[in-house]
Amino acid sequence: MRTLRAVAVTAAVALLGAAVPYLTSTAAHAAAPVLRVTVTQVSVWATGYGADVTITNTGDAPATGWTVAFDLPTGTTVSSSWSSVRAQSGQRYSFTNVSWNGTVNPGASQTFGFNAAGIGTPAGCTVNGASCTGGPGPSPSASPSASASPSPSPSASPSGPPPSSPPPPGGPVVDVATAAQLSSALSSALPGTTIRLAAGTYRGAFATTRPGTADARITLTGPRTAILINDGPSGTAPSCPAPTAGWDSGYGLWLFGAPYWNLTGFTVAESKKGIVLDDSRHVTISGVYVHHIEDEGVHFRRSSADGIIRDSVIEYTGLVQPGYGEGVYLGSAGSNWACHGNSGGVDRSDRVQVLSNRIGPYVAAEHIDIKEGTFDGVIRGNTFDGRGISGQNSADSWIDAKGIGYVIENNTGTFAAPGTFVNGYETHNPATTPSFQNGCGNVWRANSSNLGGVGQYAIRITSTSKCAGNLNVVYASNTVANATAGLTNIAVTP
Incomplete structure (x- = not known):
């Protein structure tokens, strides 16, 4: 038996990728969080849209929790959300942090996301009860009901768009409920196709060579x-x-x-x-849950450039080969x-963005391994x-750059x-042919690093x-806490 292995959007925001910033109004004092909320429509289709929400603390003290709330017009609902606990009272929705993204340190950000069924845009946005536009918050009668039912437990992965979400335009929709149906859909997908998985377990070898x-x-x-x-x-591997x-x-x-x-999802x-x-x-991975994997969780390889992985959860990797159990692996070792x-003899998996994910616990190797020759x-x-x-195979840091x-x-x-655990972030400079200044210019x-009284430096160059x-x-x-040596072993830039 095998071993188990991203609110507020005004009516003017109708274009894909549009973003709207808001700034909370806070009383003047020496140290306080100031939360800025930016919402980006990352996908738009005929009967709905998807949005990522970024909460950034521009103040000088940590925010220890956040709730973003808004109203939607009749005929538009939130069909799914992730990286937050959702509640609803009539047409007003609230989104509260989960356990792992509640603290927003000065200069830092946290994110969640939602999908809307319907084209209506939010109004009456608040963050932590204050108006996103700096005015007074809504009347108490408009606030979310404390008894409203939240979304599923945040202790597991964020939920992505469910099978019932409206598809984007431009291609057919294929609903699948069995492994055979999924394999067939993957092997025959055309540009614009949406493959929608029903709930259930799919066992098999799921691969595709079909380009969008x-x-x-x-x-x-x-x-x-x-x-x-x-x-x-x-079988026999090539x-x-x-x-x-x-x-x-x-x-x-x-x-x-x-x-x-x-x-x-x-x-x-x-x-x-x-x-x-x-x-x-140009592959985007959003809101997935990857867990109990023998080796690495997610690998961008063979010049899989310009990809994104966001709002996802990766845990319990490296169950069989701990030194090879990275959470996210970018590129390939020169060897x-x-x-x-496949790009001039180099794996140029360049410009990949790893955004607002939870990686760990029990990721046996580096949480993110950034390989030589990637930029x-x-x-x-x-x-x-x-x-x-x-600690196996020098796996003793969150990131090896x-x-x-x-x-x-x-x-x-x-x-x-x-x-x-030795250091939070490390760099290394392997020699390669062709030659690059590997491990440089980062x-x-x-x-924010807490080394648990065990790690030496937060960032070791x-x-x-x-x-x-x-x-x-x-x-x-x-910043660093509980380090045996300090923040870094090089001079700090103001």
Whole structure:
């Protein structure tokens, strides 16, 4: 038997990607949180839209909890939400933080998201009871009912768009409820297709080589209770991983040469690897739950550039090979470029954004491993729970940054036993052919680190001499608690 393995939007906001900022009104005093709420419509279709909500603290004291509330006009409802606890009283909705995204430190952000059935936009927005636009809050009669039913428990993963969500325009909708139906839908998907998973367990080898386009993305969506499991691997593997007849990779979901996909809401569990992207650019992963995986949780590989993973939960990885159980893996080690180096001999999984995820506990290797030869990614607003880091294969930090030009900001990391922990963030400078200034030019801002009395530095820079002309930068906005050595081993930039 195999081992278990993102409020307020005005009526003027109608365009995809539109964002509206709000600033809370607070009394003048020496130290106080000031919360700014930005809502971005990340998808719009004929009968609804999806929105990400970012709550940023521009004040000088932490906010220890938040509730965003608004009214929707009759005919529009919130069909799903994630990374928050939702309550409703009539047409007024409130969204309260869950356990892992309630603290918003100065300069940091937290996020949640929702989908709307209907095209009506919110009104009467408040954050923590104060008007988002700076005026008075709504009358008490308009506030959410304390007895309203919340959304499902936040202790598990955030829920993405459910199968009943209206599809985006531009292609057919395929509803699936069995593993065979899912395999068929993945193998025949056309640009614009939406594959909707019903709740249930899907066991099999789920892979696709079907590309979407920038104007007609392919979507695989389902509730958290739609669970993909691969009981493989089996058969004889090719010399380099590629979908091959008679071989089951063991991957929970595999996109190979399949750009422009959306993966939202569902769960991947009990597989050799969780979600693997090979040569699959512009893929967005949102609100998924990946857990109990033998090796790494999510891997952007073979130049799977310009991807996003956001508002997702990854935990319990590396159950069989602890040193290889990364939460999110960006690129490939130089020693693997012979297989995965499809861009001038290099795996250029560049510009990947890792946003507002919870990674850990019991991620046995690094929570995010940024491999050599990758450039210009963004690691922002994530929560790292270091319990269970194994220490095997030098896996002893939340992030190992061997890439170039990454922005690492507004993340919160903690460590507590059990586990082996040395530093919160580390850099390394492996030599590669072709040659890059690996592990250089990265920037840390406004990260909050609690090293549990065990870790040495929040941010340890391995070398400055190897980064001449492209130094790593650690800003004074980073904070550390319970470190045996301090914030960082290099000079701090104001």
